[in-house]
Amino acid sequence: MLKWAIILAVIALIAGALGFTGIAGAAAGIAKILFFLFLIGFIIFAVLGVTVFKTVSK
Secondary structure, X not given: OHHHHHHHHHHHHHHHHHOOHHHHHHHHHHHHHHHXXXXXXXXXXXXXXXXXXXXXXX
């Protein structure tokens, strides 16, 4: 998911530099949503890894 967010961010930068503001805005919006979904998933799995999964593996 992070890979797609980075790809869309690069597309948004290139499209913005070339003057395609509609495409740049859409790509940036999608990249932002994907990045925050990745961030939320990472935080959830990090908390679970520290708490729940640590006690299961013992």
